Amino acid sequence: MTTDPEPREETRHQFGEDLDALRRETIQLGSLVLENVRRLTEALTENRLDVAEAVIEADDEIDERYEVLERKTFRLIALQAPVASDLRFLVSITRMLYEIERSGDLAVNAAKGLLRRSGYELGAQTRGILARLCRATTDIFGAGLVVLDEMDAEGGARLDSDDDVVDDLVGELYRMISDADLDVDTAIELSRAGRYLERIADHAVNIGDHVSFIVTGSFPRGKHPGTVDED
Amino acid sequence: MIEPTEAVEAAPAPTAHTDPSPAAGAADAPAETAGSDDTRELAPDVDEGVIETRGMGVFYGDFKAVSDVTIRFAFNEISALIGPSGCGKSTVLRSLNRMNDLIPTARVEGEVVYHGENIYADDIDPVEIRRRIGMVFQKPNPFPKSIYDNIAWGAKINGFKGSKAAMDDLVERALRQAALWDEVKGKLEESGLSLSGGQQQRLCIARAIATQPDVVLMDEPCSALDPIATLRIEELMLQLKEDYSIIIVTHNMQQAARVSDRTAFFNVSLDTTGQRTGHLVEYSPTDTLFTSPSEQATEDYITGRFG
Numbered sequence: 195m196t197t198d199p200e201p202r203e204e205t206r207h208q209f210g211e212d213l214d215a216l217r218r219e220t221i222q223l224g225s226l227v228l229e230n231v232r233r234l235t236e237a238l239t240e241n242r243l244d245v246a247e248a249v250i251e252a253d254d255e256i257d258e259r260y261e262v263l264e265r266k267t268f269r270l271i272a273l274q275a276p277v278a279s280d281l282r283f284l285v286s287i288t289r290m291l292y293e294i295e296r297s298g299d300l301a302v303n304a305a306k307g308l309l310r311r312s313g314y315e316l317g318a319q320t321r322g323i324l325a326r327l328c329r330a331t332t333d334i335f336g337a338g339l340v341v342l343d344e345m346d347a348e349g350g351a352r353l354d355s356d357d358d359v360v361d362d363l364v365g366e367l368y369r370m371i372s373d374a375d376l377d378v379d380t381a382i383e384l385s386r387a388g389r390y391l392e393r394i395a396d397h398a399v400n401i402g403d404h405v406s407f408i409v410t411g412s413f414p415r416g417k418h419p420g421t422v423d424e425d
Numbered sequence: 426m427i428e429p430t431e432a433v434e435a436a437p438a439p440t441a442h443t444d445p446s447p448a449a450g451a452a453d454a455p456a457e458t459a460g461s462d463d464t465r466e467l468a469p470d471v472d473e474g475v476i477e478t479r480g481m482g483v484f485y486g487d488f489k490a491v492s493d494v495t496i497r498f499a500f501n502e503i504s505a506l507i508g509p510s511g512c513g514k515s516t517v518l519r520s521l522n523r524m525n526d527l528i529p530t531a532r533v534e535g536e537v538v539y540h541g542e543n544i545y546a547d548d549i550d551p552v553e554i555r556r557r558i559g560m561v562f563q564k565p566n567p568f569p570k571s572i573y574d575n576i577a578w579g580a581k582i583n584g585f586k587g588s589k590a591a592m593d594d595l596v597e598r599a600l601r602q603a604a605l606w607d608e609v610k611g612k613l614e615e616s617g618l619s620l621s622g623g624q625q626q627r628l629c630i631a632r633a634i635a636t637q638p639d640v641v642l643m644d645e646p647c648s649a650l651d652p653i654a655t656l657r658i659e660e661l662m663l664q665l666k667e668d669y670s671i672i673i674v675t676h677n678m679q680q681a682a683r684v685s686d687r688t689a690f691f692n693v694s695l696d697t698t699g700q701r702t703g704h705l706v707e708y709s710p711t712d713t714l715f716t717s718p719s720e721q722a723t724e725d726y727i728t729g730r731f732g
Contacts, residue, residue, distance in 0.1 A: 206728070278718055278724050278728050
């Protein structure tokens with residue numbers, strides 16, 4: 195009986211483009227961090243101190259870009275008076291930028307630990323678990339960026355269960371550390387590295403939750419990402 | 426103090442409405458005229474409205490301006506009506522106090538229930554309805570009289586028969602409530618038209634509340650005002666809702682977001698003959714509507730992505 199009015203014309207074109215650009219740049223920032231998590235994997239599993247140095251060096255650009263993007267976000271909130279999904283997007287972007295930047299810092303922490311010990315003397319089994327943990331963390335962080343790229347609410351909500359793999363591997367790493375005959379300093383640094391990798395994966399889960407919130411207006415599992423424990 | 430006139434005594438106090446008449450009780454039943462499969466538009470958490478429409482349609486001659494509006498406005502809240510041009514929001518507003526009677530071809534179907542009574546029933550006096558449901562218009566329209574008389578006249582026409590001192594009190598109280606007293610107390614005999622636009626609008630608000638209504642309708646009350654005068658009116662509205670229920674039509678979505686408790690979004694649809702008719706799309710608490718609207722049409726409108 196009734197139909198839509200005449201075909202609607204898109205307005206606020208520039209604002210829409212600004213939001214798209216902000217999302218792309220956030221994903222680019224995430225890609226830099228992802229690249230650094232990959233480097234960290236190489237450094238940890240192959241005792242590459244030069245690569246660990248590269249992780250630390252690459253973080254400066256991440257910090258700079260983070261600041262620029264945060265300022266852009268505040269500017270859009272202040273000048274465009276966003277509402278509804280635009281508002282959810284911009285507020286969530288500030289949170290996601292934090293999750294990404296913080297993940298970069300955690301990678302740096304893990305790289306510094308390796309440098310402090312000038313590499314880890316590990317048995318094949320422990321090294322194998324560490325490699326699997328690094329890979330699982332890299333995978334989930336990459337998946338978080340894909341969710342953001344595709345604005346995939348369901349994929350975002352699924353990351354939490356994917357994170358169980360990471361948690362299990364961290365548990366296994368801790369057991370290996372306590373069973374293996376490691377010197378105390380190495381044991382401490384390696385435990386920390388496991389903790390940092392676990393936290394990076396948690397930040398990826400939060401990114402997924404934020405994407406769900408932007409799309410649906412509520413957080414998956416009724417859980418606000420701010421309720422997880424701190425790094 | 427104001428000497429209560431008979432008319433004033435007859436009017437229920439704004440906040441003392443505790444025992445709904447049988448007609449108001451019936452409002453709790455789903456409105457069968459709503460035409461949709463639920464009664465969400467009524468705002469489920471508004472148990473008892475000061476005023477509500479049931480399946481209301483408004484015609485100008487053969488033209489159906491608004492179709493099937495079922496909505497309930499709460500006591501002591503500010504309710505905002507928003508939507509694109511031609512969506513019928515001003516038509517709905519004017520139907521709430523029979524302002525549309527003044528347009529010869531206008532016709533209202535369905536019901537507008539105020540304190541349990543259909544205001545379009547045969548035995549209802551539209552003048553009394555307009556006294557109890559006041560209106561403030563887009564353009565400030567003071568009488569070409571003194572500031573004092575702008576308030577006093579409305580009260581006199583509506584049956585005020587108190588002493589001069591009582592009238593002085595009434596004028597002062599209305600001007601104080603409208604946050605205008607301090608600016609005009611030394612010049613009450615000057616013309617209302619000598620005031621600034623923002624002051625004139627507050628004078629019109631004072632005039633509207635001087636007759637002791639319990640609902641104040643505002644039809645884009647700030648669209649002719651500068652931003653500071655606009656903010657003062659908004660601040661005033663927040664004070665006034667302690668004593669009155671306010672329903673405002675605004676083109677300014679940020680204004681709706683800033684001042685209102687609930688927001689109703691109206692949109693236009695085309696029927697097969699190409700006739701444009703307004704309808705109610707969504708009626709939600711304002712914070713919900715502006716953060717997570719439930720209808721895509723609302724989202725498109727408030728984000729301004731489609732015009």
